[in-house]
Amino acid sequence: MMRTSMAVQLFLYFIIVIVISSSIVGIVLYIQSSKEVETQTEVFLTQIVDNAMQHTDMYLKRYDRATLSIMTTSNVKEFLNMDKNDFISYYKSIRPIKEKMMQPLLNGNPEISIVYLMNYSGQIITDQRADVPDMNQSLLLEKMQDLKDITNHDGKLTIMNWSFVDGMLALTRKLSDRPTSKVFKGILGIELNIDELRTLWKGIHLGESGYFFIVNDKGDIVYHPKAGMIGTHLDSQLLVKLNQHTNSIFNYKDDTERVYFNRKSDYSGWTLVASMPLDELKQPVMNIRRTTLLTCFLAVLAALFLAYRFGRSILGPIKRLESGMRRTEKGEWTHVALSGNTREMDRLTMSYNMMVTRLQELMEQVYLEELKNKEYLLKRQAAEFQALQLQINPHFLYNTLETIVCYAVIQDSQEIKDIVRSLSYMLRYSIRADLEEITVANELKHVQQFMNIMNYRIGHTFEVDVLIPPELLLNKMVRLTLQPVVENVFKHAFPNGMESHHCIRINAFIDHDDFIVTVTDNGAGITPERLEELQTKLKGGGLQASPDAAERQERRGGIGLVNVHNRIQMVFGDKYGLTIANSTSGTGAVVTLTMPGGAGKEAVEFNPARNALS
Structure with missing residues (x-):
């Protein structure tokens, strides 16, 4: 099996580190951005629907208060208790009721087009604006039972699903002759021009393809930006989805996949819905993803270029030193030229050259001593001793060089200085031929330099x-x-x-x-x-x-x-x-x-x- 070179390994390590770090940053940024966009979308749609519901409820409550005051008038109480055959009292009550109740209501609320009052005896009083046709009282009598059934039985204002005049919104409430009584004797109804109410909703903007609409509890569309949709029945599957996901966001695909958020008004019973296309909502996320990918790609290219240049500046001297060491192992006493790029590598090279010179000299001395007579035996043994103590462990030196390379890549050059200085001291200490005996303090200092290198190799500080x-x-x-x-x-x-x-x-x-x-x-x-x-x-x-x-x-x-x-x-x-x-x-x-x-x-x-x- 062929071993990959140090340069290839270094470049691969750079690629792995850069790609992993860029991927992590990109993925985290994309996921976080997607979550933020989803959160903002939900907040945005919720605010839109809540604001629309609040304004709509406030608008309708105005008529709740306006119609509530009618119940306190004495003319209305008399009308509610009137016998159906008492025509004289009926005709006498028409004028005061119109003047005191209906006309102020029409004048104070321009959007009200028709007001009608009926008692359960079948007598009816109506009033309307001049531009609205007269109310058909026979139609009211026909619908009396329907009105009694549909109108809330607790006396609260009821928003009808239909009206007597097209384009109107009908509001009704049951009346009693006493405020606290739940025995109802008649119905008060008003019909509003719904265009006045639609002005509250037309200002809602939900992007290019988004829209806001309202459906009642029967599934009929009360309001829609497209006028042709008003009064039609909402798609049954979408209506089921709205009922299942009240107050929450969900996706529904018709012609295009869209995001819906709805909230049902407790007051009106209407369901207010905001809808936006899913693609339009995802567009900011897609833009973030494209920007992230492009940025990571450019960062990887720049980092790889710098890694290549930096790796060459470090690996060049190391390769020359390694080549010289291998040739020295084969018996060729090779000196390595100084690179002139980094002071630390030059000092290491100088120490190596000095070691080679001394080893060469010592080996020559050993060779000469072996040719001499036995009287020089002691001197030959001294030379052999020096040769033994000058044996350098190539494996340790290679590991140290590997450590230098790794720290040159990952960290600042300060680590290289520490390692090279410790190694240089150990080499100089190892090749000294003038001393055989040394003090314990000097040996401990040599161990200290060795530990400086080992601490970098094991990745943490270890003290002897x-x-x-x-x-x-x-x-x-x-x-x-x-x-x-x-x-x-x-x-x-x-x-x-x-x-x-x-x-x-x-x-x-x-x-x-x-x-x-x-x-x-x-x-x-x-x-x-x-x-x-x-x-x-x-x-x-x-x-x-x-x-x-x-x-x-x-x-x-x-x-x-x-x-x-x-x-x-x-x-x-x-x-x-x-x-x-x-x-x-x-x-x-x-x-x-x-x-x-x-x-x-x-x-x-x-x-x-x-x-x-x-």
Whole structure:
């Protein structure tokens, strides 16, 4: 299987991140905008219908109050109790009723065209405007029983579904001779010019194709913008939908799919309906969607262009450095040219070139030492020691470079500076050939630089607990022995990743004439089989570890525990070295470095509690 290049992976990561983020923003914006449009539509239609219903009810209530005053006149009371054969009293009452009741009602309300009063004895008095034909009293007598049945039995004003004159709106109410009595003896009716009422509704604007209409409880259309629809019966399926979805929005498809909102007036019994085409309501959402898609597309193009340019500026020096390292692995001592683009990458390249130069020099020294006589054996061993401690773990360096690339893409270049500076310090510290023994403080500083890099790799800050007494910080130990042990813990003790409860502790003490440094963790521990294998290698490997074994060990765990063990024995003798054991607490492991205590150092009493993790 072919592996994809770092450039392709970086570009794919950019595409994935940008597309996902743009999609999330676009989808959330579209959904939220759609909800807002739906909410605004519902609020708009509700306000339209509520305002129309309020004004309509107020308009009709005027006549409720106007007709209510008629009931209190004495002439009306006498008329209601009049015998049907008392023609003299009937004719005497016509004039005063017209003058005192009907004429003021017609004069005060120009929209009223006809007023009629009838008692249950069958006597009728009517009055109308001059431009309206006389009321047919025989038709009134024929409809008397219908009027008695339809008019509200509680004495409230009734809005009729039909009228005696075309184009009129009929209002009726039952009358009694006493205000508190529910024994009704007659009916008062008025007929309004409905054009006056329609002026309240004509001003309602619902877009290009929207409209407002009113239906009564029988399903007949009382008002419609199209005059031909007035008086017709509403579509039965739509009428059922209106009754099922009172005070709510619903969709109904006839010729086109439309949105309806209706509310029924408790006063008039009419159902007021606002309707708009669904396409017209969705138009703002469609505009938002198109704008969002276009904006996201342009943002993706711009981001990809910048990612390509930025990625090239970072990947170019890294690829050159990687190419040089691969050639060096094959035995070609290759120096990498400086890019001149970024100071951090140039410093890393300079450190690498210095490392290659020193490695080349050391390898040449080893080759020359092998040709010399046995009297130079000690010098050859020193050269071999320097070659061992200058072995750099390419796997760790590659991971560090990968970390640099990721942070170069995702974050500001400050992370690159921190990582490169820590790596440069570790490289310079690793290739120093002038010192074999170093202080504990210097080794701890080297571990600190290693942790700076590891914190970026694991994605959060992880601190190593150092319990070494201050008086032992100047003790001597072999260079590059503490950091490989800590690195080995990261690789093997926590196979499932670092958690908040994980801990690594470094302790030191004087035990008789020996200087002891321990590295303890609370990780997964070591299986008995693996522990036995490691102890066998430490006992049998010694200074005779073969190059192939060293290479395998290097691939499995940094410079390697066997390497550390060998170098301690090179400097201090076979009595000293490295040992491994499982922790006494039941989890984790303890790696112990044993070195000479040194003259003039004050002994520190061994305390097992300080060497174990709770």
